[in-house]
Amino acid sequence: MQYATVGDRPFDTVYVHALVRDEKGKKMSKSLGNVLDPLELIDEYGADAVRFTLTAMAAMGRDLRLSTQRITGYRNFGTKLWNAHRFAEMNSVFTGEAHAMPTPTATLNKWIIGETARVREEVDAALTNFRFNDAANALYAFVWGKVCDWYVELSKPLLQEDAPEAEETRQTLGWVLDQCLILLHPIMPFITEELWETTAKREKMLVHADWPAYTTADLLDADADRELNWVIGLIESIRSARTQMHVPAGLKVPMIVTEVDAAAQTAWDNNEAMIKRLARVESLDKADGFPKGTVSIGAPGATFGLPLAGLIDIGEEKARLQKSLDKLNKEIGGLKGRLNNPKFRDSAPEDVVAEAETNLAARQEEADQLQAALARLAEME
Known part of the structure; x- marks a missing residue:
């Protein structure tokens, strides 16, 4: 009709989303009683949680299986974002002024800035290709995993008043949280706009903020990226081994290393206190071999072991x-x-x-x- 009347095509691009079904894959029907009313869902869980759920599940070529359990999970994600800002507020990160891009010297701060650039590129690529679920899932993994689970936890010693990196870390945390709000805003507009307005004096609303254009080529520090990912990988491996072996969560255990190269040794020396605290490790000793009853833990450039004989049956x-x-x-x-x-x-x-x-x-x-x-x-x- 558009061609017939004005000679122009009506749309450049058409995106057809998948059919929304119930959690068991059945088509929603009033007669079956399995209809989830979006207005009722918004009243109970909030519009942001519903929007993020639908976006995260909008994979091409696959119907959406919508359930209140999934929406509850993404509501918890919004709570996690809010709590990260509360943590920043309690550590004097928000001083009333917007945070400019920092130029950190601490390895941890260099790492998170590089991770921010990495997820920005990933989100841009996903949105360009209409893979909205990939964009949502990348942001979920970044905000919940990299920022809240790791950066917030690892930054606590650096935020102490007597720490030389305290001011730098406050600036970095404030900037990273601002980037989280900007990147999440197309999917979760309400909570991000609220946090944007209440954490600093802004020249304009978040909806009008400039979309970031920084890249990993600009911001990624290869040495910091390698070191922090080594530390995180080691902590996760130790935690996994402890869980598999049913080691009591609060019990601190000794650790042995048989082989370690220069890069791994440097990474350990720079982050020893952090690794011991988060992995519940009591000490690290060098040995030629592992005694009986030791669980081996591999890491790039090193071989560690947890001697658990006597600690578990x-x-x-x-x-x-x-x-x-x-x-x-x-x-x-x-x-x-x-x-x-x-x-x-x-x-x-x-x-x-x-x-x-x-x-x-x-x-x-x-x-x-x-x-x-x-x-x-x-x-x-």
Whole structure:
């Protein structure tokens, strides 16, 4: 019609979103009673949580399975963002003026600035290609993981009044949080606008703020990036080993290192107190080999071990894990039998088949984790 009347095409680009279904994959219907009213969801969870949920699930070529549980999770994400600003406020980050891009000297601050540039590029690429779910998920991982879980935690010693990096860290934290608000604003406009207006005097509203154009080529410090990612990877590996071996959460354990190159040693020396505090490590000793009952932990350029003999009952722990694994294998066998049966796939509703496949994948992942834990225990015998 547009061509017929004025000779112009009506749209340059058309984006067709997927069908929104219920959590079991069924089409929403009043007769089935499975309709989720968006206005009611907004009243209960907030518009930002609903918007972020729909965006994060908007993968191309796949229908959305909407559930209140998912929306609750993304409401918690908004709470996490708000609490990060509360933490910054309690540490005198917000002085009334907007934060300019800092030029830090501390490795931690260099690292988070590079991570901010990295996610900015990732979000831009996703939005350009209409992969809105990729943009949302990248921001979720960055804000919750890199900023709230790691940077906020690691910055606490640097924010102490007597720390030489305190002012620099305040500037960096303020700038990073501002970038979080700008990048999240298209998806979560209400909470970001509120935080934008209440944390500093601004020349204009967030909706009118300039979209950032910095790149990793401009801001990424390769040495800081390598060192902090090494530290985070080591802490995560130690925590994972402790969890698998059922080591009490509050118990500090000694650690042994058998091999360590210069870069790994430097990373350890620069961050020793931080690693010990967050991984609950009591001490680090050099040894030629691991004693019996040691769980090995690999890191780039180093081989660490946690000597757990005497801290856990290996036989009892193996029996516990094996019992859980046997139960899981029985469930996996049943699910595989159903899914490998052509009659089941032909006659069962599509959502039932999809649910069985999801359950199988989840149980297989859990079984793999138990197998890995048993393999660690076998190393200790």
